[in-house]
Amino acid sequence: MNISFQLQDAATFATPLLAVFAVDIATGPAEQPSPALLSTSDAPAAVASPWLTSGEFKAALGETLLLHAPHGIKAERLLVIGVGKLSALSIHQLRKGAGVAVRTAKARALTGLAIAFPDDMALADEHMDALPGELTARAITEGTILADFEVDTYRSDRKDSPLTAVTILYNDPERSTQAHLQQGFHEGRILAESQNFARSLVNEPGNILTPTELGRRAAAMAAETGLACEVHSTDKLKELGMGAFLAVTQGSPEPPALIVLRYEPENAPVSPSEEAAPVLALVGKGITFDTGGISIKPADSMEKMKYDMAGSAAMLGAMRAIALLKPTIRVLCVVCSAENMPDGRAYKPGDVVTAMSGKTIEIINTDAEGRLVLADGLHYARTLGATHLIDAATLTGAIGVALGLLNAGLFSNDDETTQRFLDALPTTGEQFWRMPCTDDYRDQIKSPIADIRNTGATRYGGAITAAMFLKEFVGEAPNLPAAKWIHLDIAGTAWSDEPQPWISRGPTGTAVRSITDWARSYAN
Incomplete structure (x- = not known):
């Protein structure tokens, strides 16, 4: 068209x-x-x-x-x-x-x-x-x-x-006003085409969009838009010590993909002060198909679990838009992609794995795999120099129970970083609702055998305990200061079963516009 x-x-x-x-x-x-x-x-x-x-x-x-x-x-x-x-x-x-x-x-x-x-x-x-x-x-x-x-x-x-x-x-x-209108037309075209790029990825069936194929498509998009791109697999995960990410990959014959994109404009400021020259990182959950693993999901609607990589699609779409809009801010993207399958080598409830950060994790439920790959992705982004993190994931069904299918959940450890994101919403038209992520919830993820467990102690507040798990990997760590962080749980809004008069059913591409505008706000 x-x-x-x-x-x-x-x-x-x-x-x-x-x-x-x-x-x-x-x-x-x-x-x-x-x-x-x-x-x-x-x-x-x-x-x-x-x-x-x-x-x-x-x-x-x-x-x-x-x-x-x-x-x-x-x-x-x-x-x-x-x-x-x-x-x-x-x-x-x-x-x-x-x-x-x-x-x-x-x-x-x-x-x-x-x-x-x-x-x-x-x-x-x-x-x-x-x-x-x-x-x-x-x-x-x-x-x-x-x-x-x-x-x-x-x-x-x-x-x-x-x-x-x-x-x-x-x-x-x-x-x-012609120049202003042409600028709006130009930006709208880039943002919508980038959102449709994300939607096209989410719409692909799991037998076609494997982690390897997601890496290929990310690399092709990067080549078209001038982004630097690296795609790694199992050997690199082992080299980095990504034990949480590796655990999720064990049950599938499909190799994982660690996708890293970089946008580094020549005119971006460089300073020892993160306030003067922040480095943003977009981290996406890329589970191209999620059976739940050994803690297998019910058969009903499992076919939709091809959309469990919608967080990574949102980040790739946002990176495409950023590359074309060219804000003066350094941005990197880390996508952790795998299949979560239940074969004889799959990780099991009761296992203990060690994340890249050194934290040990007791596995309670293998269907809580998204937070495991994100744990290593968030930490890795920090080792690459990120000062501000935003992740997106179809992380919990609990967020849909809490907020319905209209708002996505937003969790953060920093008010100012959150406000920048919320300030974009009147322009983007997307709906996010800030949820609590305070330390009084941390007891819910304590483990008697490891540092933390990968699900909450009870079924209550499941979206919050998932966010608390991720929060463990954005705080201070050896040789790393704490990062400012936003987590977007888009499980309830990334897919729509009902068409609307203005949009088809299926993948929505939610968060692409808002993430892009949040990133651009740091260029001002």
């Missing part, structure tokens, strides 16, 4: 489908919905007016009104897309609205689509700040590209999407 940005009045653009956004301007909960177009163009408003006043279209988020042969408009069809209440209007609603436009066009096998850039002059003064031009351009571009992703990769009757061209139209006679 070719996507472009053009300065032109939407009413004069010939296209099979023109999409225009609408909001509900009713102010009180008891008031009847009052839809209004986010456009000052007279032609679309005149065409849609009878339906906007009839009460049958309410401008709810994702609601659509399709009008054929609209008078006074060169488009063959006019699609009015609701983006919800004006009082709650945000660029994320427009991101979803753009996705609705694409999904609607694809469902009707249309070849072309134009989206009218929302005109904030149509808003009351108190709402005009809700749609800053550059971020609006970015969000609409992201929504457009994300909506084009499909999961039917291996269907024999799969056809290419008929939608080949999308044009975002902006009517600005003075062209005073």
Whole structure:
């Protein structure tokens, strides 16, 4: 799909489908919905007016009104897309609205689509700040590209999407903001394509995307974007003393992959002070298939465990975006990839393994393998010079129990580092909720035989005890100061079983945009 940005009045653009956004301007909960177009163009408003006043279209988020042969408009069809209440209007609603436009066009096998850039002059003064031009351009571009992703990769009757061209139209006679809008369009394209790259990795079946293949695809992406890349396997893990990571790999004939990417811009500051010149590390759990090992999972829905490498996919997607956006900050990425399988060589409950940091770990449950590979990945990133760490993992089912399927869990040992991440969320539209990660939970992972155990002492607070386990590997260690750290548990949000009007079912690519913007914040 070719996507472009053009300065032109939407009413004069010939296209099979023109999409225009609408909001509900009713102010009180008891008031009847009052839809209004986010456009000052007279032609679309005149065409849609009878339906906007009839009460049958309410401008709810994702609601659509399709009008054929609209008078006074060169488009063959006019699609009015609701983006919800004006009082709650945000660029994320427009991101979803753009996705609705694409999904609607694809469902009707249309070849072309134009989206009218929302005109904030149509808003009351108190709402005009809700749609800053550059971020609006970015969000609409992201929504457009994300909506084009499909999961039917291996269907024999799969056809290419008929939608080949999308044009975002902006009517600005003075062209005073063109540079800002083009920048937003540029960033949105990179971020959405990087998120779709992550989604394509998660969508692959486990027999195709093995750890070795994940390493190949990471290396190919690095070559395309100018990142340095190394891919190691079993011998390197042994050399580094990654006993926790190695334990997980024992039950599979597929060799593990330790993937290391580096982004080192020439103009990045270098200083003995980490505050002046931090080094960021993105660490991802890359379990390409998770049976649970000896503590085997139930058969029901086990096929989805190909998505257990979604954390690593998010990090690879973020590294792609960082390489193309070129912030002035050094960033490295460590992906620990393996299969968790239950053969005769597999690690067992009751085993004790020694992590790279020297900590000993009693294995209680072999299905708590993600924290083991991350333990060595986090420590290794610190030996490479990282001062700030962020990891992402489909780590616990408990996070879905705690937060449902709308928010991912965020855990951290540093308030300022966390706030930088949270500050990005109004722009990225992704939802994360900070969870406790305080030392009074540490007793839950104490072991009578080793330094720590790999699950909590009880079933309560499972996502927290998993985070507490990881926290053991970001604190002070011999010859290493403590690092500032964020852990993202994305198990409840990395995969969606239900399609939405603006996005397909399947892998979501969650966290790519937020991780990228968090990293970019250090370049300022």
